[in-house]
Amino acid sequence: MRYCEIRYFCRMIKKVYKANILYTKERGRFEILENGCVAVDADGRVTDVATDLSSIDCGDAEVVDFGDRLLVPAMNDLHVHAAQYRNQGIAMDLELLPWLQNYTFPEEMKYADTGYAGRMYRRFVRDLWRVGTMRACAFATIHTESTRVLMRLFREAGMGALVGKVGMNRNCSEKLSEPVERMVQGYESLIAEFNDPHGLVRPIVTPRFIPSCTPGMLRACGELAAKYHLPVQSHLSENRDEVALVRELEPESTCYGDAYDRYGLFGQTPTVMAHCVFTESEEMALMKKRGVMVAHCPTSNLNVTTGIAPVRQFLDEGLRVGFGSDISGGHNLSIFQMMVYAIQMSKLHYQRNHARSFLTLSEVFWMATKSAGSFFGRVGSFEPGYEFDALVIDDRGLNFDDYSLPERLERFIYLGDDRHIERRFCRGREIPEP
Amino acid sequence: MRYCEIRYFCRMIKKVYKANILYTKERGRFEILENGCVAVDADGRVTDVATDLSSIDCGDAEVVDFGDRLLVPAMNDLHVHAAQYRNQGIAMDLELLPWLQNYTFPEEMKYADTGYAGRMYRRFVRDLWRVGTMRACAFATIHTESTRVLMRLFREAGMGALVGKVGMNRNCSEKLSEPVERMVQGYESLIAEFNDPHGLVRPIVTPRFIPSCTPGMLRACGELAAKYHLPVQSHLSENRDEVALVRELEPESTCYGDAYDRYGLFGQTPTVMAHCVFTESEEMALMKKRGVMVAHCPTSNLNVTTGIAPVRQFLDEGLRVGFGSDISGGHNLSIFQMMVYAIQMSKLHYQRNHARSFLTLSEVFWMATKSAGSFFGRVGSFEPGYEFDALVIDDRGLNFDDYSLPERLERFIYLGDDRHIERRFCRGREIPEP
Numbered sequence: 063m064r065y066c067e068i069r070y071f072c073r074m075i076k077k078v079y080k081a082n083i084l085y086t087k088e089r090g091r092f093e094i095l096e097n098g099c100v101a102v103d104a105d106g107r108v109t110d111v112a113t114d115l116s117s118i119d120c121g122d123a124e125v126v127d128f129g130d131r132l133l134v135p136a137m138n139d140l141h142v143h144a145a146q147y148r149n150q151g152i153a154m155d156l157e158l159l160p161w162l163q164n165y166t167f168p169e170e171m172k173y174a175d176t177g178y179a180g181r182m183y184r185r186f187v188r189d190l191w192r193v194g195t196m197r198a199c200a201f202a203t204i205h206t207e208s209t210r211v212l213m214r215l216f217r218e219a220g221m222g223a224l225v226g227k228v229g230m231n232r233n234c235s236e237k238l239s240e241p242v243e244r245m246v247q248g249y250e251s252l253i254a255e256f257n258d259p260h261g262l263v264r265p266i267v268t269p270r271f272i273p274s275c276t277p278g279m280l281r282a283c284g285e286l287a288a289k290y291h292l293p294v295q296s297h298l299s300e301n302r303d304e305v306a307l308v309r310e311l312e313p314e315s316t317c318y319g320d321a322y323d324r325y326g327l328f329g330q331t332p333t334v335m336a337h338c339v340f341t342e343s344e345e346m347a348l349m350k351k352r353g354v355m356v357a358h359c360p361t362s363n364l365n366v367t368t369g370i371a372p373v374r375q376f377l378d379e380g381l382r383v384g385f386g387s388d389i390s391g392g393h394n395l396s397i398f399q400m401m402v403y404a405i406q407m408s409k410l411h412y413q414r415n416h417a418r419s420f421l422t423l424s425e426v427f428w429m430a431t432k433s434a435g436s437f438f439g440r441v442g443s444f445e446p447g448y449e450f451d452a453l454v455i456d457d458r459g460l461n462f463d464d465y466s467l468p469e470r471l472e473r474f475i476y477l478g479d480d481r482h483i484e485r486r487f488c489r490g491r492e493i494p495e496p
Numbered sequence: 497m498r499y500c501e502i503r504y505f506c507r508m509i510k511k512v513y514k515a516n517i518l519y520t521k522e523r524g525r526f527e528i529l530e531n532g533c534v535a536v537d538a539d540g541r542v543t544d545v546a547t548d549l550s551s552i553d554c555g556d557a558e559v560v561d562f563g564d565r566l567l568v569p570a571m572n573d574l575h576v577h578a579a580q581y582r583n584q585g586i587a588m589d590l591e592l593l594p595w596l597q598n599y600t601f602p603e604e605m606k607y608a609d610t611g612y613a614g615r616m617y618r619r620f621v622r623d624l625w626r627v628g629t630m631r632a633c634a635f636a637t638i639h640t641e642s643t644r645v646l647m648r649l650f651r652e653a654g655m656g657a658l659v660g661k662v663g664m665n666r667n668c669s670e671k672l673s674e675p676v677e678r679m680v681q682g683y684e685s686l687i688a689e690f691n692d693p694h695g696l697v698r699p700i701v702t703p704r705f706i707p708s709c710t711p712g713m714l715r716a717c718g719e720l721a722a723k724y725h726l727p728v729q730s731h732l733s734e735n736r737d738e739v740a741l742v743r744e745l746e747p748e749s750t751c752y753g754d755a756y757d758r759y760g761l762f763g764q765t766p767t768v769m770a771h772c773v774f775t776e777s778e779e780m781a782l783m784k785k786r787g788v789m790v791a792h793c794p795t796s797n798l799n800v801t802t803g804i805a806p807v808r809q810f811l812d813e814g815l816r817v818g819f820g821s822d823i824s825g826g827h828n829l830s831i832f833q834m835m836v837y838a839i840q841m842s843k844l845h846y847q848r849n850h851a852r853s854f855l856t857l858s859e860v861f862w863m864a865t866k867s868a869g870s871f872f873g874r875v876g877s878f879e880p881g882y883e884f885d886a887l888v889i890d891d892r893g894l895n896f897d898d899y900s901l902p903e904r905l906e907r908f909i910y911l912g913d914d915r916h917i918e919r920r921f922c923r924g925r926e927i928p929e930p
């Protein structure tokens with residue numbers, strides 16, 4: 063644990079929020095505090111969470127009463143291509159290859175222009191805010207200056223983001239290929255600006271995926287991560303053909319994950335891998351050993367015709383799992399909708415295999431909050447010591463009958479949208495519309 | 497064809513609407529009229545659709561210009577349980593049986609109270625309006641007077657609906673069982689009030705499904721349909737256990753559909769059957785022969801853990817197919833979202849079987865409009881003679897770059913919601929919020 067427990071007790075409570083509080087300390091069980099309260103210190107960390115105000119030593123803290131509203135941890139998006147935002151929700155009836163060639167790569171090329179990048183990234187950050195996502199692991203493009211634009215927009219907004227300038231130098235158009243040295247220089251220039259290890263916005267080392275990166279590129283990525291202790295993100299075992307190609311490209315590796323591992327890109331620093339649809343037992347064992355996080359992207363896996371990731375098995379094996387919207391393979395930016403799809407996909411997956419059960423609401427909620435949040439530090443819960451990332455949900459339009467608190471939360475997750483998210487907090491600070 | 501062609505030419509054009517018009521005459525191809533116009537007569541029928549105003553003899557018709565907005569046919573929902581509206585989006589991580597016993601049946605019992613029914617049905621009709629559904633095949637409950645409340649609400653709203661008082665008298669709680677004679681009397685009393693064969697709101701004969709109905713009940717339903725020439729709706733081959741149970745209950749039938757057929761409930765009058773997940777070749781052949789419509793309910797099939805209906809095969813075999821939201825097995829009332837899910841499900845279904853291709857956007861759009869609309873008459877297209885059921889889509893919030901018209905429609909379908917539906921028309925009349 064990076065922060066010393068004693069700190070919470072020394073710190074003055076700055077604000078106490080009252081509301082109907084729902085969160086998940088453990089996978090598979092909601093903590094529900096009807097008219098509960100949560101106390102937050104000047105650093106934006108939770109100091110206490112309780113069923114009533116009298117059990118908290120508030121001192122002269124300001125008490126903010128949200129009445130009958132719901133207060134839940136904010137969402138974390140572990141895999142999203144910021145530079146594909148323009149293509150969200152188009153060409154959704156194509157298969158992977160024509161979709162990449164005709165839509166994705168031509169779009170990413172436009173980000174050589176920082177003006178275009180600024181226009182698009184501004185919308186992207188605002189819409190992320192809208193859907194209640196306060197922390198994201200985002201792919202930018204190969205372009206250093208456009209990536210810087212995105213990082214600055216996140217910093218101005220006050221939202222948390224690990225932003226990846228993309229490394230790629232093979233099997234792609236020349237316009238999306240960057241020499242290794244220039245990639246390293248670009249990273250170092252971003253690191254120089256975003257150099258606070260406790261800052262909300264930081265670079266994340268981002269080799270696109272093994273087929274797009276020469277061994278030299280992968281080695282340089284691993285060295286960057288080690289030298290600056292930066293986290294790593296990439297794609298893993300998304301598609302059968304891709305898995306076969308990686309086997310050809312990296313014949314000495316025992317599995318796709320092992321190929322990353324050999325370059326120091328698989329848990330040597332905190333690592334998140336998107337998809338893992340075709341991850342089998344050996345890869346799972348390595349992920350567990352290295353603490354590699356899975357970014358489960360159910361809508362993308364459907365849209366891009368990959369399949370269903372074995373999420374129940376990941377959880378049973380003790381792997382870390384969160385959600386990614388994966389715009390624009392995914393069409394929906396809301397992590398609440400990822401919860402819905404994850405339950406649905408697991409029902410389909412385990413329908414024919416009753417040895418494992420499908421995911422429940424409290425499990426997917428835990429995945430989206432405490433589990434995914436752990437990639438950003440102590441984020442995603444209201445336990446003391448956690449950074450206060452929170453959403454205030456005004457569900458009056460949905461709550462027209464005698465619904466219980468868990469039912470109200472479920473209805474918001476299934477039926478609600480950004481209209482029902484009234485206020486957003488990241489690290490204790492209320493975040494206005496960017 | 498019930499209406500004589502000559503009628504359209506004699507009729508005076510009443511209004512001409514200008515907009516970007518998108519619709520599907522044929523499965524698999526959009527008709528796209530940039531700044532096109534559609535002329536509608538006093539009966540609410542399209543008389544002409546053209547790329548520009550000069551080619552229409554407008555006379556002194558009022559021209560309404562929707563500018564850069566999209567004009568598309570309104571949505572048709574072929575399967576929705578109006579009386580389960582309160583339960584939309586709750587208990588979504590249960591399997592079928594506990595969900596029925598603990599949530600669905602207790603809820604339907606409340607509809608013995610017409611006051612409760614009025615409160616809930618009013619919300620239901622308004623929300624159907626919100627999501628752009630102008631015609632629906634709705635299940636009510638066994639209760640005649642509550643069913644009448646729902647029918648009156650639809651009539652007041654000016655929306656089209658076939659509303660089913662539910663027939664059920666076995667394998668259910670006594671409170672949801674009604675003797676055959678009382679069922680028939682109830683129907684006749686509804687028919688007496690809603691007796692216009694061209695009216696927008698009519699009764700539809702609704703045996704819940706074979707396991708809930710004795711042979712006497714099924715026979716009476718078939719007789720009612722024949723006597724009053726009423727359409728029929730029910731459930732078909734949703735679940736493996738259900739299919740096996742029907743085989744036991746109706747041992748002389750060659751398939752589930754054949755069991756309905758023997759009671760005159762399978763195409764003797766216009767018939768729509770929900771789900772058809774486990775429909776095989778014999779049942780398909782009978783459905784084709786009888787013109788039975790499939791109500792494909794992809795979200796419900798996921799939520800209730802049934803599986804994926806073979807929709808591509810239905811289309812290849814020439815079956816009629818449309819969509820059902822199937823609230824509250826389905827969680828989403830929007831037929832636009834059914835299109836999204838249908839494409840996604842077909843990708844998953846045909847991923848392992850490349851002999852058949854997955855559904856495209858123009859195909860699901862056609863299913864939702866012209867194909868489903870045919871259950872209500874000449875509905876779902878802008879061809880001359882069709883009733884003008886339409887939505888005006890204001891997609892400015894989504895259309896921030898140089899998108900083509902098909903891309904704008906796709907983005908609205910994937911990302912849009914009721915906020916983007918600006919105006920709604922049913923049979924030529926603009927429908928205000930009910």
